[in-house]
Amino acid sequence: xxxxxxxxGQAHLHKDDDGGEQPSGVxxxxxxxxFEFVVDKKAAMVSNTLRNMLTSPGGFSETREGEVRFPEIxxxxxxxxxxxxxxxxxxxxxxETSEFQIEPEITLELMMAANYLDT
Amino acid sequence: xxxxASAALLSYLSLSFPLLPHYSxxxxxxxxxxxxASAEKAASLSPLGFRCLRAAAASLAAMxxxxxxxxxxxxxxxxxxxxxxxxxxxxxxxxxxxFSSEDYMMxxxxxxxxxxxxxxxDYSQQLYDKYRESFExxxxxxxxxxxxDKHDEFMLRELVKRWSNHKIMVxxxxxxxxxxxxxxxxxxxxxxxxxxxxxxxxxxxxxxxKGQVKGAVIALIDKEREGEQIDRALLKNVLGIFVEIGLGxxxxxxxxxxxxxxxxxxxxxxxxxxxxxxxxxxxxxxIKAEECLKKEKERVGHYLHISSEQKLLEKVQNELLAxxxxxxxxxxxxxxxxxxxDDKEEDLSRMYRLFSKITRGLEPIANMFKxxxxxxxxxxxxxxxxxxxxKKPEKKDMVGMQEQVFVWKIIELHDKYVAYVxxxxxxxxxFHKALKxxxxxxxNKGVSGSSSAELLATFCDNILKKGCSExxxxxxxxxxxxxxxxxxxFKEFYQTRTKHRKLTWIYSLGTCNIxxxxxxxxxxxxxxxxxxALLLLFNGSDxxxxxxxxxxxxxxxxxxxxxxxxxxxxKYKILNKEPANRSISPNDVFEFNSKFTDRMRRIKIPLPxxxxxxxxxxxxxxxxxxxxxxxxxxxxxxxxxxxxxxxxAECVEQLSRMFKPDFKAIKKRIEDLITRDYxxxxxxxxxxxxxxx
Numbered sequence: 001x002x003x004x005x006x007x008x009g010q011a012h013l014h015k016d017d018d019g020g021e022q023p024s025g026v027x028x029x030x031x032x033x034x035f036e037f038v039v040d041k042k043a044a045m046v047s048n049t050l051r052n053m054l055t056s057p058g059g060f061s062e063t064r065e066g067e068v069r070f071p072e073i074x075x076x077x078x079x080x081x082x083x084x085x086x087x088x089x090x091x092x093x094x095x096e097t098s099e100f101q102i103e104p105e106i107t108l109e110l111m112m113a114a115n116y117l118d119t
Numbered sequence: 120x121x122x123x124a125s126a127a128l129l130s131y132l133s134l135s136f137p138l139l140p141h142y143s144x145x146x147x148x149x150x151x152x153x154x155x156a157s158a159e160k161a162a163s164l165s166p167l168g169f170r171c172l173r174a175a176a177a178s179l180a181a182m183x184x185x186x187x188x189x190x191x192x193x194x195x196x197x198x199x200x201x202x203x204x205x206x207x208x209x210x211x212x213x214x215x216x217x218f219s220s221e222d223y224m225m226x227x228x229x230x231x232x233x234x235x236x237x238x239x240x241d242y243s244q245q246l247y248d249k250y251r252e253s254f255e256x257x258x259x260x261x262x263x264x265x266x267x268d269k270h271d272e273f274m275l276r277e278l279v280k281r282w283s284n285h286k287i288m289v290x291x292x293x294x295x296x297x298x299x300x301x302x303x304x305x306x307x308x309x310x311x312x313x314x315x316x317x318x319x320x321x322x323x324x325x326x327x328x329k330g331q332v333k334g335a336v337i338a339l340i341d342k343e344r345e346g347e348q349i350d351r352a353l354l355k356n357v358l359g360i361f362v363e364i365g366l367g368x369x370x371x372x373x374x375x376x377x378x379x380x381x382x383x384x385x386x387x388x389x390x391x392x393x394x395x396x397x398x399x400x401x402x403x404x405x406i407k408a409e410e411c412l413k414k415e416k417e418r419v420g421h422y423l424h425i426s427s428e429q430k431l432l433e434k435v436q437n438e439l440l441a442x443x444x445x446x447x448x449x450x451x452x453x454x455x456x457x458x459x460x461d462d463k464e465e466d467l468s469r470m471y472r473l474f475s476k477i478t479r480g481l482e483p484i485a486n487m488f489k490x491x492x493x494x495x496x497x498x499x500x501x502x503x504x505x506x507x508x509x510k511k512p513e514k515k516d517m518v519g520m521q522e523q524v525f526v527w528k529i530i531e532l533h534d535k536y537v538a539y540v541x542x543x544x545x546x547x548x549x550f551h552k553a554l555k556x557x558x559x560x561x562x563n564k565g566v567s568g569s570s571s572a573e574l575l576a577t578f579c580d581n582i583l584k585k586g587c588s589e590x591x592x593x594x595x596x597x598x599x600x601x602x603x604x605x606x607x608x609f610k611e612f613y614q615t616r617t618k619h620r621k622l623t624w625i626y627s628l629g630t631c632n633i634x635x636x637x638x639x640x641x642x643x644x645x646x647x648x649x650x651x652a653l654l655l656l657f658n659g660s661d662x663x664x665x666x667x668x669x670x671x672x673x674x675x676x677x678x679x680x681x682x683x684x685x686x687x688x689x690k691y692k693i694l695n696k697e698p699a700n701r702s703i704s705p706n707d708v709f710e711f712n713s714k715f716t717d718r719m720r721r722i723k724i725p726l727p728x729x730x731x732x733x734x735x736x737x738x739x740x741x742x743x744x745x746x747x748x749x750x751x752x753x754x755x756x757x758x759x760x761x762x763x764x765x766x767x768a769e770c771v772e773q774l775s776r777m778f779k780p781d782f783k784a785i786k787k788r789i790e791d792l793i794t795r796d797y798x799x800x801x802x803x804x805x806x807x808x809x810x811x812x
Contacts, residue, residue, distance in 0.1 A: 027220070052294040053223045068220050072228075108175055115172060116231055118301065 027054070028067040031078040036067075043085035048118035073113050080110055081119065173235050189240050195233045196249060199295070202226045203253050206291050210284045211261070218291075226295040234298050243303035250296050250312065254319040257288070266328060271335050272353070278332060279356040282320070282363075289316030314366060321364050321371075329375045332357060336376065337383050340418070344387060355422035362424055369426065377427055381434050384415075388438035396443050400453035402466040405473055408439045412473075432476075441477045448483055455487040467543040481549050488544075489553035492536050496561035499528050533558065632721075635693065639716040644693065645723040649674065653682050654693065657711045665707045676705075683709065685726045691717065693724065743778060747788045750774055752797055755810035763789075763806045 027044050029037045045051040050068070070078060080102075087100050102110065113119075202222065208215040233242045262281050269277050293300070293312035300312050310318070336357055343349045358376065365371040388411065395404050415435055419428040440447070448455045448470075458466050474480035503525035536554055544550040631651035633644045646654065649672070656663060656671055663671075669679050680703045687694040687709060688701045695712045696703075750773045754766060761769075767785050774780050789808065792798045801807040 049227060049297070052297060053220055053227070056218070056223065056291060056294055066220060068224050070224075112172060112175065116228075118297075 026066065029078060029082065030067060030069045031073055031075040032071050033075050035075045035078070037078060037082050039082050039085060043082070043089055046085045046088045046119060047081075050117065070113075072116070074109065077106060077109050077113050080106060081113060081117065084119065173237060189236055190229065190233050191240075192233070192242050192245055195229050195242065196246075198229050199226060199249075202295065203292065206288060207257055207261070210288060223295075227297065230296050231298045234303065243299060246296065247299055247303065247309070250292065250299070251315050251319065253292065254288070254316055255323065258285075258319060258323045262324060263327070266324065270331075272339070272350070274328075274331065275335055275353055275357050278328065278360065279353065281324070282360050285316075285320050289313055292316065317364070317366060321366075325360075325364050325371075329361075329371075332360075333376050333379050337380060340380070341383065341387060343418075344414075351421045358422055358424060369424075372424060372426075377424075377430070380423075380427070381430055384431060384434050385438055388435055389442070392439050392443055396446055401447055401450045401455070401458070402453060402463065402469075404447060405466065405469050408473055409469060411435055411439060436473075436476055440473055440480065444474070444477070444480065444483060448487065455484055456491060459488065459491045464539070464543050467539070471544050471547075475545075475547070481547065485547075485549040485553040488536075488539075488550060489557045492532070492554060492557035493560045495532055496529065496557060499525060499532065500561050529562075637715050638713045640720075642715075642717060642719070643721040645721065647726060649678065650682055650686060650724060650726070653679075653686065657694070657709075662708055662710045665703070665705050665709070668709065679703075681726055683707075685724060689724070691715070691722055691724055743780065744784070744788060746774060746777060747780055747785055748792065751785070751788060751792060755798055755808060759810050760801070761808055762804075763808070766808060 025041050026038050027041055027050070029039060029044070031037070041054060045054060053068075073081075084100060091098065202218075202225075205215060205218070205222075209217070230246060233240070233246060236242070262285070266274060266277055266281065290313075293316060296312055303309070304311055336354060339349045339354060358372070361372040361376050362369065391411075395407060399407065412432060412435055415431055416428065419425060419431065423431070450457070455467075455470065457463075458470070470484060471481070474484060533554075536557075540546060540550045540554055631646055631648055633646060633651055633654055634641055635644050635654070644654070652672060653668065656668060665679070665683070668683070669676065672679060672682075674682075683694070683696075683703045686692075687696040688703070692712055693715055695710045697708045697710070747770065750770050751766065754769045754773065755761060766789070767782060770785055771780055789798065793800065793808075796811055798808045799811055801809060
């Protein structure tokens with residue numbers, strides 16, 4: 001049967017276990033060059049990959065844990081992605097639409113990053 | 120965003136298309152350009168698009184001067200294995216730090232890279248297989264043994280814990296391996312990751328252990344049935360597994376658990392019923408049955424799946440009630456007949472409630488009800504018979520009284536059992552029918568020579584004429600009349616008595632007592648049938664116009680005028696008339712006068728006397744006309760020709776014995792006779808008449 005330590009472990013894993021929970025707070029996204037982008041957790045959830053991570057059982061403490069490194073994503077691309085997060089949140093209500101501008105020269109890299117992040 | 124990006128890319132890369140010249144080429148990515156031009160707009164890339172992606176990744180990395188390192192399968196898997204082991208440790212409760220976001224992304228990225236490498240380093244298939252193997256390995260090495268060495272309730276608890284763990288493991292691993300779901304799995308229509316994980320548990324654990332689990336659960340349920348306390352939450356969780364493991368279908372729950380539960384329930388209650396039917400009286404048995412049904416229903420609410428409710432209750436009802444219906448209902452001193460006899464309404468209500476749920480369960484009860492009522496009615500008939508035949512001959516005039524008593528009793532009987540039908544049997548048609556048929560049986564029996572119908576007819580007659588020995592309100596009279604449908608019955612009765620006479624109802628001579636509720640007090644009005652009919656119209660509306668009254672009563676204007684006059688312009692103003700004068704005109708409107716009052720509690724409202732005299736005079740005139748005609752014709756026939764004056768004089772003399780005719784009338788009759796070709800005027804002398812043959 002379960003001992004005290006086990007129970008604690010279980011409990012920790014069970015936390016945040018429903019996908020619908022709204023996280024408060026921020027995450028830090030770090031590009032290949034080391035640039036740090038701090039975004040709301042809600043914005044980060046636009047990416048399915050990040051969302052899966054953030055809502056997996058076993059919460060992350062705000063301070064140290066909430067950072068993610070992307071050694072393969074360059075700074076301008078990561079920046080664009082963060083912009084996209086906020087654009088998506090803003091216009092997802094569907095009331096008004098505006099185009100998300102994508103500079104042609106970054107499209108390929110952006111597409112790959114988008115694929116990786118499932119955004 | 121992938122779709123937005125690919126759309127943008129498409130436009131950028133349409134360099135070669137003259138239609139879109141305004142994109143200036145930047146950078147040189149010939150391979151990517153040509154390939155990505157075929158990328159779809161959909162969120163997930165097509166197979167070709169995916170290949171392009173892969174190629175682009177390589178070329179981009181090459182351009183940036185970094186070769187993306189190919190991850191070897193062994194190496195990559197070893198890394199994943201570390202993560203999986205960490206997860207297992209956490210689940211087993213070993214001291215192990217939580218996954219950091221770094222850990223997470225690393226694991227995810229490893230899979231991602233291994234899946235987006237160029238062949239032969241695209242390890243999607245291998246990773247998919249290893250994913251499954253991870254579960255299988257963990258289950259067989261850790262989970263199965265822990266379950267195998269436990270039994271009964273302990274085993275159930277372990278199972279619940281292990282299932283919960285398993286679900287967590289599936290969730291984590293499927294997220295690490297998520298990239299497989301997106302392209303590899305969907306492209307080849309393979310089983311998705313989550314389902315693979317759950318199926319492992321089902322195939323390796325559930326299938327082996329389900330029999331034991333089912334047995335343990337049912338044992339606990341039976342324990343609870345015997346009154347012991349059990350852990351309901353545990354059962355709820357265990358049964359939850361049966362439902363969830365069906366992966367969307369209820370098959371596992373139904374086949375591996377519910378079927379057995381139903382069988383066990385049947386056996387359990389069959390046994391109980393066998394002893395109860397012998398030991399308990401009918402009401403007690405029914406109370407127990409009702410309690411059992413209640414408990415089983417609660418059971419569903421506490422831990423069974425809702426879909427079991429209907430089937431479970433049916434089994435219980437079948438074993439306790441349907442199987443034992445006859446012995447139960449026919450129990451000597453406490454069965455249906457006894458309950459009816461002893462007026463046990465609550466028990467009868469319970470009986471109805473219980474048996475109404477069984478197919479054709481109510482029929483025997485309705486039959487018993489019918490028999491009982493018939494017996495009671497027949498007993499009354501016999502009673503009346505006996506007292507009638509026991510009477511001394513000189514008291515024959517008391518026969519009327521006895522029969523009245525008999526009819527009253529019949530009415531009481533009817534009232535009593537109508538109440539039973541409405542309340543105990545909730546107005547079910549089967550019971551209405553039974554009551555009706557019962558009454559039909561004994562109403563056709565005779566009492567001292569007269570049929571019940573005749574007695575009822577006499578009864579009605581008495582009511583209508585004298586208002587009988589007991590004071591009756593109008594409602595009671597109406598009820599009584601309704602019950603016996605007296606008009607029909609009386610008609611039939613009259614027909615049987617006097618075959619050659621025609622029965623004509625003289626409505627104008629009937630009287631009626633009406634209770635009128637005025638504001639001050641209720642006064643009984645004694646009125647004729649017609650007046651009553653008119654007053655009853657005001658039950659439906661407060662105000663009626665003259666024309667409405669005429670239409671609804673369907674009487675002649677003269678009659679209506681008389682009626683309205685008696686009610687609104689005479690001594691007692693039951694109705695208010697607008698305008699409030701003393702004559703009735705077709706434009707009048709009438710309203711019920713709620714403010715009317717009188718010091719008497721009962722008043723008679725007479726109709727104004729018909730102007731009889733006028734009528735009489737009219738009639739007499741008519742008769743006289745014929746007499747005059749006859750006389751004139753007689754005279755002219757014998758004389759053939761006569762002057763006017765002479766004719767009139769002769770006529771008067773002839774009729775002098777009877778009456779003195781009016782000269783004008785005679786003249787008129789002569790004119791009439793001329794037009795009817797009995798007489799004619801002489802051509803040269805208008806004053807002389809000739810008889811026409």
